Amino acid sequence: MLGRVGQLVLTLLIYMTMVYFLMQAMPGDISQVYLANPRIPQAARQELKKQLGLDRPPVLQYLSYIKNFFTGNLGVSFSHYPRPVWDILIERLPRTIVLFVTANCLSFYVGFVLGRIIAWQRGATVDHIATVVGITFWTAFYPLLSLILIWLFAFTLHWLPLNQFIEPALWVKAPFSSNTVFGYMVLGASVIALAVFLIFWVFRRGLRRTRKSAALAWASTAGVIGLAIWIAHATGTLIYIWDIIRHMILPVCTLTLINFAGTMLLMRDSMLETVQEDYVMAARAKGLPDNVVRDRYAARNALLPTVTSLVLSLASSMSGGLVTETMFSWPGIGQVLFRAALGNDYPLATGALVFTGVFLLVAHFVADVLYAFLDPRISYTGQPAAEG
Amino acid sequence: MRMTDLATSPNVGRGPEEHLPRFDPGITEPIWKIRWKMNMRSLAQNWEIFKESRVGMSGLIIIIAFGIFGLLWPIMISFVWDPLIYHPVVGFDPFLMHPSPPAAGHLLGTDPIGRDILAQLMFSTGREFLLGVLSAVISVVVGTFIGAMAAYYGGFTDTLFMRLADIVMLFPFVPLLVVIGSMIRLGILPFAIILGFLEAFGGITVILKAQALQVKVRPYIDAARVAGGSDLHIIRAHIIPNVLPLSFLYMMFNVTGAIVSEATLSFFGILNIDMSWGMMIHTAETAGYLFDFGKFWWLWAPSGFFITLFCAAFYMVGRGLDEVVNPRLRKR
Numbered sequence: 001m002l003g004r005v006g007q008l009v010l011t012l013l014i015y016m017t018m019v020y021f022l023m024q025a026m027p028g029d030i031s032q033v034y035l036a037n038p039r040i041p042q043a044a045r046q047e048l049k050k051q052l053g054l055d056r057p058p059v060l061q062y063l064s065y066i067k068n069f070f071t072g073n074l075g076v077s078f079s080h081y082p083r084p085v086w087d088i089l090i091e092r093l094p095r096t097i098v099l100f101v102t103a104n105c106l107s108f109y110v111g112f113v114l115g116r117i118i119a120w121q122r123g124a125t126v127d128h129i130a131t132v133v134g135i136t137f138w139t140a141f142y143p144l145l146s147l148i149l150i151w152l153f154a155f156t157l158h159w160l161p162l163n164q165f166i167e168p169a170l171w172v173k174a175p176f177s178s179n180t181v182f183g184y185m186v187l188g189a190s191v192i193a194l195a196v197f198l199i200f201w202v203f204r205r206g207l208r209r210t211r212k213s214a215a216l217a218w219a220s221t222a223g224v225i226g227l228a229i230w231i232a233h234a235t236g237t238l239i240y241i242w243d244i245i246r247h248m249i250l251p252v253c254t255l256t257l258i259n260f261a262g263t264m265l266l267m268r269d270s271m272l273e274t275v276q277e278d279y280v281m282a283a284r285a286k287g288l289p290d291n292v293v294r295d296r297y298a299a300r301n302a303l304l305p306t307v308t309s310l311v312l313s314l315a316s317s318m319s320g321g322l323v324t325e326t327m328f329s330w331p332g333i334g335q336v337l338f339r340a341a342l343g344n345d346y347p348l349a350t351g352a353l354v355f356t357g358v359f360l361l362v363a364h365f366v367a368d369v370l371y372a373f374l375d376p377r378i379s380y381t382g383q384p385a386a387e388g
Numbered sequence: 389m390r391m392t393d394l395a396t397s398p399n400v401g402r403g404p405e406e407h408l409p410r411f412d413p414g415i416t417e418p419i420w421k422i423r424w425k426m427n428m429r430s431l432a433q434n435w436e437i438f439k440e441s442r443v444g445m446s447g448l449i450i451i452i453a454f455g456i457f458g459l460l461w462p463i464m465i466s467f468v469w470d471p472l473i474y475h476p477v478v479g480f481d482p483f484l485m486h487p488s489p490p491a492a493g494h495l496l497g498t499d500p501i502g503r504d505i506l507a508q509l510m511f512s513t514g515r516e517f518l519l520g521v522l523s524a525v526i527s528v529v530v531g532t533f534i535g536a537m538a539a540y541y542g543g544f545t546d547t548l549f550m551r552l553a554d555i556v557m558l559f560p561f562v563p564l565l566v567v568i569g570s571m572i573r574l575g576i577l578p579f580a581i582i583l584g585f586l587e588a589f590g591g592i593t594v595i596l597k598a599q600a601l602q603v604k605v606r607p608y609i610d611a612a613r614v615a616g617g618s619d620l621h622i623i624r625a626h627i628i629p630n631v632l633p634l635s636f637l638y639m640m641f642n643v644t645g646a647i648v649s650e651a652t653l654s655f656f657g658i659l660n661i662d663m664s665w666g667m668m669i670h671t672a673e674t675a676g677y678l679f680d681f682g683k684f685w686w687l688w689a690p691s692g693f694f695i696t697l698f699c700a701a702f703y704m705v706g707r708g709l710d711e712v713v714n715p716r717l718r719k720r
Contacts, residue, residue: 007551015555022564131443131707139644139699143655144669144692151681269637269710305598323652338656364554371598 008365013066015357020065023350024058069354075347079340085351088336091179093355095165096332098186099248100321103255108310111260115267115306116299120290122272131268134261146254146327153250160250163329167243174240181240188228195224251328263306270302277301304375307367434712444708450701458513469507476511477662479503487677490686497686499668500675509690512664516698519580519650520643526584527592528639534588535596536627539604540619549593556590565653574660576650583646592638596631603630640706644699651695665691 040048049055053064068074074085114134118127137145154162161167166178174181199220206213232238274280275298283297322334329335333352340349415422438444465471473481479502481494486502488494496505538546561583568574568582603609604627612622653659654666657674661667672678672687681688 011551135700135703141692141695
């Protein structure tokens with residue numbers, strides 16, 4: 001485990017080095033953004049360059065960049081002058097994480113459920129329909145699809161708000177800042193998720209046997225959610241939270257529509273292999289109901305390749321997130337990165353790239369641990385684990 | 389008779405060679421011809437299986453249709469269309485208000501600066517083929533080999549390539565390509581190669597390694613090793629054929645991915661490409677015609693539809709191929 005963490009830090013350092021040199025290789029480096037102004041005389045330019053430390057040898061510049069990163073100093077953004085980069089990124093990171101974790105979990109779940117159904121009913125009408133619809137969305141031209149959805153649901157039908165993160169008119173008189181509300185919202189959502197998980201874990205045995213404990217579990221879930229809504233109402237934040245959620249619906253749904261087919265089709269293939277295993281036949285032979293065989297024998301073992309795909313989609317949706325955030329004007333890291341890269345805002349672009357990298361590194365680490373946990377046959381040393 | 393055969397032959401030391409039974413199967417054909425025939429036979433068998441898959445066949449038909457559509461372009465521009473009016477990049481029709489709706493002269497209308505939409509679609513088809521296929525072949529060939537090696541050898545090789553994959557996957561493609569595009573002129577060919585290698589060292593390797601790991605712990609790999617198979621032989625003859633289904637699947641995925649990346653980057657106006665399907669939507673968007681979707685549908689619908697259909701076709705062929713290479717997916 002310690003070795004893995006060491007590798008992680010090393011990877012991060014290599015990544016930061018690559019980002020640094022990439023930014024150095026960009027035409028018109030940081031100094032020229034200031035130096036290009038003809039009204040600033042030569043002497044002033046030299047002084048500026050000296051103050052920014054750009055006359056020092058590249059190695060020293062690189063070392064101070066690494067040092068500054070680990071002390072939380074990423075410089076000052078040009079386009080948001082004089083806000084520090086760190087400040088901007090910390091504000092935007094949670095929005096990106098929430099959007100993509102929600103969308104990915106949702107699309108994984110939808111894909112998993114649909115995949116196991118269509119694999120079980122292979123060749124039936126539902127199989128064909130789901131496959132064709134899935135492939136269509138999976139290969140749809142993404143920016144255009146989001147434009148169509150925005151046009152349909154926000155512009156024509158007025159069901160959902162048009163882009164952005166919040167409704168400015170509503171928030172003008174708000175006694176809290178949107179970031180505070182958003183922070184509490186994320187916290188509340190995590191607590192609710194944990195509570196629901198705990199409830200179902202406590203009732204896990206009874207759920208399948210008695211109707212009473214199932215009812216009890218659902219009732220306490222509803223109670224937890226009701227309590228959360230009451231707390232939000234009591235503190236006066238309910239309308240603001242609802243506003244943020246309303247703005248999230250369209251991007252999340254678009255991402256889900258585009259991504260679910262990948263999981264679904266992989267799940268179908270993987271499931272078609274597991275249904276031929278002996279233990280599935282044994283489970284059928286001993287007379288278990290069809291859906292129990294499907295969900296608890298075949299699907300669980302088919303899960304493994306799909307988890308890999310979830311993690312990979314998490315990583316790629318971070319860069320695809322750039323497209324989503326740009327199309328939906330969602331002020332997250334991807335949008336910042338895109339604007340900074342196009343607008344020659346080097347400190348901000350570097351910072352955003354590194355932040356994205358850190359996030360993905362952590363995601364990979366979690367995935368690796370999860371993978372070893374799910375499949376005990378696989379170990380990191382490259383040797384098959386001893387048969388228990 | 390060769391020395392190795394002598395050493396294992398029971399007749400060693402019994403005397404002169406005429407005592408040995410000579411094996412003469414009576415084959416006069418050269419070995420390459422036999423191999424060719426066997427390959428053709430297995431190809432025909434696979435074709436039979438592929439034909440069974442309805443999804444795969446419809447994908448193939450769509451791809452062939454696209455191919456014909458793309459091949460029509462040089463004929464049309466040489467013999468039928470006036471290049472001054474119908475050129476996809478610099479053409480202009482002086483007799484109409486632009487953008488003009490579909491009519492007899494311009495079957496799919498013209499774009500805001502007076503170029504024919506159908507000509508643009510045709511012109512771009514061939515280049516989309518080049519881009520998608522080239523990048524997918526590069527990524528899958530490189531990725532399969534690296535994934536199999538990483539899974540088989542483990543240890544240092546594994547760590548090296550997996551960390552490399554981590555780093556490659558950390559890079560969000562779009563900004564990276566923005567940066568690269570500002571350093572070199574990123575035409576369609578360099579773009580395809582860069583995309584291919586980024587995919588190869590990134591996601592593809594990880595997926596195929598995960599699959600190869602499952603293959604590696606199966607008993608027949610141990611059997612091959614016990615029987616004295618060399619590492620390279622085991623990777624080539626046992627591991628790679630068993631990860632091939634996934635490779636094929638991801639090859640088709642990658643054609644799709646490459647086309648979508650190109651279209652997306654063109655849409656944002658980043659690539660140095662004069663005309664492509666994404667570029668056409670970019671033109672419509674920057675000229676402000678995407679705000680009125682229904683009215684100016686011919687500006688975005690044909691190219692958007694083509695991107696989706698083209699990607700879907702490759703994906704569907706991938707599904708069909710999947711049933712060929714992976715017998716367990718076939719219908720019984």
